[in-house]
Amino acid sequence: MNILLYKLKQLDVPILFILIIFLVLSTVVIYSATFETSYEGLYKNNLITFGILFIPMIGLSLLDYRVLIHRFSYIFYGIGILLLLLVSFNGMQINGSQRWLSLGGQAFQPSEIMKLFLIMALSNWLKKRDGQPIRIWNELIPAALIVGIPFYMVLKQPDLGTSIVFICVFVGILWVGNMQWKHILTGILFAFAAIAGIVLLYFFHFEMFSAIVKPHQLQRIQTFLDPLSDPDRSWHVVNSIRAIGTGQLSGEGYLNGLFIRGGFIPYSYADSIFVVIGEEFGFLGCSVLLMVYFFFIYRMVRISIDTKDIEGRYLIIGVISMFSLQIFENIAMHIGLMPLTGIALPFVSYGGSSLLTNMLAVGLVLSVKLHRQ
Numbered sequence: 404m405n406i407l408l409y410k411l412k413q414l415d416v417p418i419l420f421i422l423i424i425f426l427v428l429s430t431v432v433i434y435s436a437t438f439e440t441s442y443e444g445l446y447k448n449n450l451i452t453f454g455i456l457f458i459p460m461i462g463l464s465l466l467d468y469r470v471l472i473h474r475f476s477y478i479f480y481g482i483g484i485l486l487l488l489l490v491s492f493n494g495m496q497i498n499g500s501q502r503w504l505s506l507g508g509q510a511f512q513p514s515e516i517m518k519l520f521l522i523m524a525l526s527n528w529l530k531k532r533d534g535q536p537i538r539i540w541n542e543l544i545p546a547a548l549i550v551g552i553p554f555y556m557v558l559k560q561p562d563l564g565t566s567i568v569f570i571c572v573f574v575g576i577l578w579v580g581n582m583q584w585k586h587i588l589t590g591i592l593f594a595f596a597a598i599a600g601i602v603l604l605y606f607f608h609f610e611m612f613s614a615i616v617k618p619h620q621l622q623r624i625q626t627f628l629d630p631l632s633d634p635d636r637s638w639h640v641v642n643s644i645r646a647i648g649t650g651q652l653s654g655e656g657y658l659n660g661l662f663i664r665g666g667f668i669p670y671s672y673a674d675s676i677f678v679v680i681g682e683e684f685g686f687l688g689c690s691v692l693l694m695v696y697f698f699f700i701y702r703m704v705r706i707s708i709d710t711k712d713i714e715g716r717y718l719i720i721g722v723i724s725m726f727s728l729q730i731f732e733n734i735a736m737h738i739g740l741m742p743l744t745g746i747a748l749p750f751v752s753y754g755g756s757s758l759l760t761n762m763l764a765v766g767l768v769l770s771v772k773l774h775r776q
Contacts (some may be wrong), residue, residue, distance in 0.1 A: 410465050421699045423748035426453045433753050435658050436672035436679045445672055449753055456762040463766030467774050476523040480574050483520040485554040486513035502560045512756035514565045516555045519760050522572055522721035524549055529580045530714040536581050564744030568728050575724030576717050627742035642667040643737040647681030654685030672753045676739050696730055706772045715771035722764045
């Protein structure tokens with residue numbers, strides 16, 4: 404009991420405080436996004452779900468993360484792969500994507516929790532080098548396979564946004580895993596070559612390019628490159644940019660967003676919730692949100708720096724990479740900097756699978772802090 408009380412007192416107060424800010428912020432914005440719509444009342448579900456998930460998050464933080472990773476990381480990874488396989492055979496199809504399983508009448512997205520399982524598996528695999536330079540055949544290639552399998556399975560659903568998160572997690576962990584410079588330069592050159600190949604295919608061999616990508620992915624790419632070329636297809640993106648633009652400095656005011664109230668922004672309570680903040684609270688509201696995210700990421704970086712265990716450091720950097728890419732990707736796609744993809748804004752968008760993964764990820768970070776010595 405004394406050990407339990409000691410651990411509870413050692414929980415990272417700044418991170419807990421930031422999560423409470425996210426709880427209030429997401430509930431308030433979801434209320435606005437669903438006000439006088441058929442989805443009215445989702446803010447109550449969000450409030451209850453968010454509050455309940457504090458329990459497993461704190462419970463996970465009290466467990467020694469090293470025990471979880473050493474004994475169960477590969478088991479969790481295998482479970483995640485099986486869930487993704489189940490999605491491919493018996494998944495729910497929504498808006499042309501087969502990403503969800505029906506569990507007790509509720510939609511569950513296995514690719515979300517797979518992010519966390521992947522971070523744990525990579526941390527366990529790379530820790531054996533104990534900070535020594537990563538070798539290409541012994542560690543790098545097997546690690547790439549660990550990432551490549553779920554990456555391909557999720558990409559086939561199709562879910563490009565989550566697939567990119569897997570790659571970002573992989574790169575982030577390798578970056579702190581003491582990658583050799585020759586491998587880094589090779590990876591950069593390969594990435595540039597791949598991007599150049601995609602660009603050449605799109606502009607000079609469009610038929611081949613359109614045969615490779617999914618129809619809805621091709622539509623999003625074309626919408627990203629020229630939003631005004633087809634107003635019907637770019638309806639979502641153009642309206643998002645206009646809504647955020649009308650917010651100007653201080654916004655139209657709470658519950659006064661014309662684009663939100665008029666139903667011009669699809670999924671404004673979920674993936675497009677940043678548009679609600681931009682229109683109703685303006686540049687100042689968006690800046691406050693980004694500052695909260697900044698301090699959240701900064702706090703995890705500080706915990707990573709203070710952590711002596713290399714495995715714990717890998718774990719935290721993987722979580723940071725996951726959050727950072729999702730924040731950037733979600734905001735960028737609504738202001739025209741990236742193609743539109745189905746990616747949630749962490750802790751703010753409505754969504755049980757995403758919120759569960761995020762809270763458990765924070766629980767692992769807190770566990771690293773509690774057991775860092």
